[in-house]
Amino acid sequence: MKTTVIQFPGSNCDMDAFHVVSHVLGQPSSLIWHAETALPPTDLVILPGGFSYGDHLRSGAIAARSPVMLEVKKHAERGGLVLGICNGFQVLTESGLLEGALLRNDNLHFLCKDVNLKVENNHTAFSNAYQKGQILRIPIAHGEGNFYADPETLARLEGEGQVVFRYVGTVQDAEGNPNGSMNDIAGIVNARGNVLGLMPHPERASEAILGSSDGLGVFESLLSTLANSALVK
C-alpha cells in the first residue's frame, strides 16, 4: 500500500499517520510538502490533522487551494484512495471532494477526548475490517467538526450509505454527539467510494499501548481493499 501523507504548514498529525502506515503496518510511505506539483506513485493519499495555515479564513480553506491539491483531485478522479482525517476532512469539504461543510462546534468548545463511533457502513474501502454496528473508541481533537449539509444532500448521503461513522452514546458515555453534527455524522465517503473524511483520529488509536487500537481497522481495511483489487487485476 504505497501511501503519501501531505504536509501543509500547520499540519501536526502527519507524522502520526506516517508512523501507523510505515511502522505499524510496514507499508511504504512518503511525506510530501503541499507546494509539490506531482505525487509520487501512490495508492493512498492521506490529508492529516492539524491546523493548516493556522485555520485562517476557514479551517481547510487555504490548504484546499494549495498546489498539491490539484494532484490529489486528479488522483481521486482516477479512482485513487484519499483519506482525510480531522483537518484533512475539512480540506476535503473545502476542495469539493466531499459534500457538506464543517461548522464551529455548537458548544463553541475545542474538544479533545475519546468518543464512541458506530460503524454504519462496513462495505467501504475504509471500513471493511469492521463489523456493521461495531462501536469504536477513538479520540477527537477539533473546534470545527459540526457537520452540516443542506437537507437534500443530507438525505442523499444517508440514502446512499455514505455515512460511514456516526457518534453514538453508550452506557459509559451517554453524551454521544459531541459537536452538534447533523444526524451525529462523524465520517462520510463520496459517492464513488474512494474518498473518505472523518473528524476522529484513527491514527491516534492504532496501537494498544496508546490506549486503543480501534482505529487501525481503517488502515487495515485499505490494505485489504488494495490486496483484493490486485488479485482481481
Add this chain to the structure above:
Amino acid sequence: MNYKAKIYVTLKKSILDPQGRTVEKSLHHAGFSSVRNVRVGKFIELELSGERAEVVGQLEAMTRDILSNPIMESVRFELEELVLSGE
C-alpha cells in the same frame, strides 16, 4: 481605476450561529435587554484595480470561490473608488 472593496461574510440565516447567541446573552447580562438576532461574521477589505465591470466580476468570483463557503455562508461586498492623493 483603483477601488477598495469591503466584503462581509456571515453564516447563512438558516444556520444557527452559536457565537452570536453567546454574544447576545452577554449583551443581555450587561443590560442591553432589547438586543436580538446577533450574528457574528467576518469583515475583509482589499484594494484592486481595473475597469469597474471587470473588478465587480473578479470580486464576485473571489467571494464565491475563496473568501466564502457558499454551503454555510452568505457574502456581499461594497465597492468604493480610491482617489489617490495628488490626482
